[in-house]
Amino acid sequence: MAGTRMLAIMAGLACAVAIAFALSGYHLFQLTMVVTYAIAILGLNIVTGYNGQISLGHGAFYAIGAYVTAILMSNYDVPYWATLPVSALICAAFGFAFGLPALRLGGLYLALTTFALAVALPQLLKYPALEPWTGGVQGIVISKPEAPLGLRLSGDQWLYLFTLAVGAVMFLLAANLLSGRIGRAIRAVRDNPIAAEAMGVDLALLKTRAFAVSALYTGVAGSLGAIAVQFVAPDSFSVFLSITLFVGLVVGGVASISGAIFGAAFIVFVPNLAEQVSKAAAGAVYGVILIGFLYFIPSGFAGMARRILQRMIPQRPAMLVRTEVGVRENGHA
Amino acid sequence: MLLEIRDVAMRFGGVVALAGVSFDVGRREICGLIGPNGSGKTTLFNCISGIYRSTAGSIRFDGHLLTGAKRHRMIGYGIGRTFQNLALFRTMSVRENILVGAHHFGRAGFIASALRAPGARAEETSARQRLSTVLDMLELGAVAEHLVASLPFATQKRVELARALISSPQLLLMDEPAGGLNHSEVDQLADLIRAIRDRMAISILLVEHHMNLVMRVSDRVVALEFGSKIADGSPATVQSDPEVIRAYLGGGVHAQAA
Ligand SMILES: Nc1ncnc2c1ncn2[C@@H]1O[C@H](COP(=O)(O)OP(=O)(O)O)[C@@H](O)[C@H]1O
Ligand SMILES: [Mg+2]
Numbered sequence: 001m002a003g004t005r006m007l008a009i010m011a012g013l014a015c016a017v018a019i020a021f022a023l024s025g026y027h028l029f030q031l032t033m034v035v036t037y038a039i040a041i042l043g044l045n046i047v048t049g050y051n052g053q054i055s056l057g058h059g060a061f062y063a064i065g066a067y068v069t070a071i072l073m074s075n076y077d078v079p080y081w082a083t084l085p086v087s088a089l090i091c092a093a094f095g096f097a098f099g100l101p102a103l104r105l106g107g108l109y110l111a112l113t114t115f116a117l118a119v120a121l122p123q124l125l126k127y128p129a130l131e132p133w134t135g136g137v138q139g140i141v142i143s144k145p146e147a148p149l150g151l152r153l154s155g156d157q158w159l160y161l162f163t164l165a166v167g168a169v170m171f172l173l174a175a176n177l178l179s180g181r182i183g184r185a186i187r188a189v190r191d192n193p194i195a196a197e198a199m200g201v202d203l204a205l206l207k208t209r210a211f212a213v214s215a216l217y218t219g220v221a222g223s224l225g226a227i228a229v230q231f232v233a234p235d236s237f238s239v240f241l242s243i244t245l246f247v248g249l250v251v252g253g254v255a256s257i258s259g260a261i262f263g264a265a266f267i268v269f270v271p272n273l274a275e276q277v278s279k280a281a282a283g284a285v286y287g288v289i290l291i292g293f294l295y296f297i298p299s300g301f302a303g304m305a306r307r308i309l310q311r312m313i314p315q316r317p318a319m320l321v322r323t324e325v326g327v328r329e330n331g332h333a
Numbered sequence: 334m335l336l337e338i339r340d341v342a343m344r345f346g347g348v349v350a351l352a353g354v355s356f357d358v359g360r361r362e363i364c365g366l367i368g369p370n371g372s373g374k375t376t377l378f379n380c381i382s383g384i385y386r387s388t389a390g391s392i393r394f395d396g397h398l399l400t401g402a403k404r405h406r407m408i409g410y411g412i413g414r415t416f417q418n419l420a421l422f423r424t425m426s427v428r429e430n431i432l433v434g435a436h437h438f439g440r441a442g443f444i445a446s447a448l449r450a451p452g453a454r455a456e457e458t459s460a461r462q463r464l465s466t467v468l469d470m471l472e473l474g475a476v477a478e479h480l481v482a483s484l485p486f487a488t489q490k491r492v493e494l495a496r497a498l499i500s501s502p503q504l505l506l507m508d509e510p511a512g513g514l515n516h517s518e519v520d521q522l523a524d525l526i527r528a529i530r531d532r533m534a535i536s537i538l539l540v541e542h543h544m545n546l547v548m549r550v551s552d553r554v555v556a557l558e559f560g561s562k563i564a565d566g567s568p569a570t571v572q573s574d575p576e577v578i579r580a581y582l583g584g585g586v587h588a589q590a591a
Contacts, residue, residue, distance in 0.1 A: 177447040180457060181432075181439045184425070188433045191422035198382055198420075199496070200408040200437030209443055255424070 016164055020157045028156040029228065030268055035160075035167040036224045037264035041248045042174055042257065043217025048246075049255035050178060051210045052190030053103065057114030059242030060121045061215040063232075065091050065222025067125065070140040070232040071133050080145045080227050084166065087223040088216050095215025099208040118242040125234040139233025142226065163224050170217060175257055177213070186210050187255070218245070251293055253300025262301030266293075335360045335536050336381070336504055341390035343376050343560075350376040352560040353390065358504065363530055363537045365551035365568070367544070369580055373560040374540045375417055378506050381538075382407050382414050395503060409437045413502030415493045417509045417540075421481045427492050428477040431467060434496035435460040467495045470532075471525075486513050498529065504536045505529070511543040519546055526550045548572060556580065 019031065044058045068087040072078040078086075102113045125134050134140070147158035177183055185206055188196040197203050226232050244267050252263025274285035297304045336358040343351040351373045358364045366374050379385040381392055383404040392399040397410050413434075422430050438460065441453035468474045471491045476484060481492055490510060497505055507526070511519050523546050530537055541547045547554060547568070554571040556564040564574040571577055 173447040176449050177443060180446040180449075180453060181436060181441055181460070182443055182446045184429050184433050185436055187425055187429075188422045188436075191424055192420050194384060195416065195420035195422065196433065197404045198384070198408065198414060199433045199500070200405050201433075202403075202405045213443060 020160050028160050032160045032163045032228045034264045034268045035163045036221050038261045039167050039170055040218045040221035041263045042260040043214045044245050044249050047211050047214035051186045054111040055114040056111050057118035057242050058218045058245050060118045061091050061218040062222035063237035065219030066226035066232045069223035069226045070142050073142045074140050084223050088220050091219025092212045092216040095212040099211030103207045118239045122234040142230050144230050253302030256302035259300050259302030337393040339391045341387045343387050349560050354562050356555050358536050362552050365547035365554040366540045368557035372557040378508055408500050411503035413497035413500045414506035415497055419489050423482045426478050430481050431495045431499050434499040463499050467499045471495045506538050508540045511546050523550050
């Protein structure tokens with residue numbers, strides 16, 4: 001089973017690379033944004049899907065990451081790739097500092113506090129005293145990265161492949177994290193905090209660190225997004241971005257790694273689709289599609305994919321397992 | 334003495350759940366804790382494992398003062414427990430549920446886990462070895478990959494016990510392990526409790542309404558009523574103690590056990 005999964009991942013990755021040579025221009029840009037949002041949604045998923053802490057303000061970390069990259073590139077001439085680790089560290093630090101007090105609130109209060117952060121941040125970015133760095137309302141324009149010398153790739157192709165490579169590494173690291181000791185603890189805290197604590201999990205520490213990692217992921221996505229769009233401005237990061245990420249999380253599948261990719265594809269393509277259906281009522285069409293999705297596949301894309309796979313790959317019949325357990329039940333020591 | 338409970342009191346607003354309870358649990362001893370519903374047994378468990386902070390008194394365990402200690406440290410001191418109403422991780426498999434019980438052995442943090450550093454992998458390997466031991470002991474191997482929530486109640490109870498055992502406790506707190514089990518399952522549970530004590534050389538504090546079970550497996554029995562201790566001694570003496578018989582209204586202990 002692990003082998004099949006590995007093969008599927010490699011095949012998917014190979015397809016994703018091949019697409020770079022089949023598409024160009026705007027379509028490639030859209031795919032770059034899919035990968036970018038997938039990383040952002042994965043970040044949100046770590047804290048909301050896996051750890052059960054609702055954040056309605058992850059757009060704020062996306063914005064911070066985007067601004068860190070833009071400021072470093074435009075004010076300090078740092079190469080685009082070198083801004084990523086800096087952005088990662090700064091966003092993790094923000095996540096940790098914000099999480100420390102906010103996580104004490106928990107539940108719906110945390111959801112509202114993060115929401116408040118997302119509402120406040122665009123205003124903060126417009127603050128006159130910060131203008132030398134943030135560019136105020138105008139924002140910052142940054143230059144488009146070129147493919148490294150010797151690679152015969154267009155700028156769009158290079159940007160897509162670069163983003164894809166960063167995304168692949170981050171997904172791998174997240175998969176490792178979530179399947180090991182820490183990942184089990186993260187999920188245990190969501191399912192039953194009292195039992196998790198009795199099993200030796202330091203709740204406050206674990207939640208804060210999970211929040212920091214989550215902010216790191218979404219922040220790096222913000223950096224990649226800024227590089228792809230070549231522009232940051234306060235109004236690109238309204239609360240709507242946070243809600244959009246949340247939509248991607250739910251549509252893709254809560255607590256699913258691959259679901260983040262589906263969710264990202266949804267939030268990139270469906271608004272365009274809605275616009276094509278009706279320019280005048282694009283918002284309404286989007287709403288209807290969203291409700292339709294939630295109605296027909298309540299467990300998200302990832303849940304649906306899992307069910308289809310289960311139907312295709314023959315499994316031990318459930319009845320047989322039941323009986324085995326029953327026999328064991330009666331005859332156990 | 335492994336566990337020393339001294340004058341432990343616990344009140345919730347006007348309700349006195351524990352009114353100053355004292356007793357000891359020795360090494361390798363199975364101590365039964367009985368009492369009518371609401372007499373404070375679960376509350377005492379919660380005080381020992383730190384979920385409640387007792388309003389007075391002290392609890393010492395193997396030299397550590399538990400009153401005031403951090404909740405997530407208890408398992409490291411050697412206190413494992415099961416819950417009266419199951420407290421499993423519902424969305425996780427049996428294997429993962431049990432492995433959480435081995436969390437405190439590990440040191441690998443976020444970075445080491447994400448990178449699968451050699452240290453993290455070594456820890457995972459040793460956790461898996463512990464896992465296979467408890468899976469065998471509790472005969473859970475066949476359902477290891479199942480979601481706990483999909484299993485029968487009795488099996489879920491065994492998963493909870495496995496999760497407590499993988500932590501290598503010195504003291505195991507079991508809160509009504511026979512609840513919801515049928516007759517033959519209770520018999521098997523009695524054998525299992527003794528086997529755990531003998532094979533792992535640990536102490537067990539057992540809360541149970543099923544008198545037959547308590548009297549069969551316990552070396553000593555403590556009886557509570559309205560948060561106070563009313564008897565403490567061998568199963569035979571506690572069973573025939575007039576106070577205990579009176580507490581278990583009309584007909585006494587034997588009627589309850591039926
Ligand atoms: N968290 C709580 N808040 C208020 N009262 C409680 C709480 N926990 C227990 N009690 C009260 O304490 C008393 C003892 O309860 P408990 O320890 O559950 O009894 P037992 O386990 O012996 O049946 C009961 O009167 C119960 O209502
Ligand atoms: Mg109880």
